[in-house]
Amino acid sequence: MKNKNEIKTGILVVIGIGLFIFGFSYLKSNDIFVSDRTFYAVYEDVEGVVNGTPVTVNGFPVGNIQDISFFKNNSLLVKFRVENDIKFSINSIAQIYETGLIGGKALAIIPANDNSRVAVYNDTLSSSVAPGLTELVNDKLTPLQENIESMIVNANKVLDKVNSIFDDPTRANLRTSVSDFSETIRDLKETSVMIKSVMKSNKLSIDQTISNVLDISKDLSEISKTINQSELSTTMKNFKNSSEGLSRVLNNINDGNGTISKLIDNDSLFQNLNDASKSIDLLIEDIRLNPKRYIHFSVFGKKNKPVQAKTK
Numbered sequence: 001m002k003n004k005n006e007i008k009t010g011i012l013v014v015i016g017i018g019l020f021i022f023g024f025s026y027l028k029s030n031d032i033f034v035s036d037r038t039f040y041a042v043y044e045d046v047e048g049v050v051n052g053t054p055v056t057v058n059g060f061p062v063g064n065i066q067d068i069s070f071f072k073n074n075s076l077l078v079k080f081r082v083e084n085d086i087k088f089s090i091n092s093i094a095q096i097y098e099t100g101l102i103g104g105k106a107l108a109i110i111p112a113n114d115n116s117r118v119a120v121y122n123d124t125l126s127s128s129v130a131p132g133l134t135e136l137v138n139d140k141l142t143p144l145q146e147n148i149e150s151m152i153v154n155a156n157k158v159l160d161k162v163n164s165i166f167d168d169p170t171r172a173n174l175r176t177s178v179s180d181f182s183e184t185i186r187d188l189k190e191t192s193v194m195i196k197s198v199m200k201s202n203k204l205s206i207d208q209t210i211s212n213v214l215d216i217s218k219d220l221s222e223i224s225k226t227i228n229q230s231e232l233s234t235t236m237k238n239f240k241n242s243s244e245g246l247s248r249v250l251n252n253i254n255d256g257n258g259t260i261s262k263l264i265d266n267d268s269l270f271q272n273l274n275d276a277s278k279s280i281d282l283l284i285e286d287i288r289l290n291p292k293r294y295i296h297f298s299v300f301g302k303k304n305k306p307v308q309a310k311t312k
Contacts, residue, residue, distance in 0.1 A: 036081040041094035041127040049105045089116045097130035
């Protein structure tokens with residue numbers, strides 16, 4: 001009986017120890033029924049990950065973080081487990097990333113597609129931290145903020161220059177110009193009303209004038225058609241005949257035919273005319289010097305003067 005109690009007590013103690021180990025492993029997110037491998041990665045900043053943070057491959061959970069401890073130069077050594085069924089290269093990267101908009105971190109294994117050896121138990125993987133949403137927003141907003149500040153500074157400078165230009169006299173002149181422009185617009189409106197009134201009162205006369213202009217244009221068009229159809233062809237025919245006649249005359253002159261050609265090409269006629277002109281000059285001079293030779297009314301005779309030719 002005593003032995004039975006001792007056996008029962010031993011069994012209960014073993015069960016209790018097993019339950020304690022199972023509960024402790026569960027609290028540490030370690031599944032004692034799944035075989036896994038342990039890996040390490042070193043980070044300068046773990047971005048808030050803690051023990052039990054899930055480890056994923058392509059977004060699928062394959063393990064969790066088991067321990068985080070300080071390493072050399074205040075860096076952090078992260079110990080995590082991955083199920084044995086998951087194979088990846090030793091050059092794969094253990095990257096910390098945000099799991100959603102409201103926060104939350106996870107560790108992703110980014111497999112390297114190379115021919116390096118498969119990572120084994122206790123290997124240390126390369127580490128990286130993916131930019132979070134806040135960091136991305138800050139990276140985008142920082143240049144935008146700088147641009148906005150620069151725009152505000154430039155706007156202030158422009159406003160200062162505008163204020164310096166638009167002093168009190170300039171503003172008064174601007175008001176006067178606007179007032180004058182308003183009066184000009186008002187005058188234009190009044191002129192437009194007057195033109196409309198004149199057009200309305202003389203609508204019949206204007207319509208009649210337009211009708212007369214159209215009639216004149218129609219008559220001119222008919223006259224032009226008549227000229228084109230009747231006299232134009234005759235005129236062109238006469239012009240052609242005259243052109244052909246003139247061409248024949250010019251050809252005869254060029255060929256040396258006719259009197260005009262002789263007048264142009266032969267200078268004998270010109271010489272004859274020149275000699276005749278000289279003879280006439282001598283005759284006139286002789287008549288002037290010896291008029292009695294040609295008119296006989298003198299009672300007393302007088303000796304005639306000889307005629308001398310003029311020298312030119």
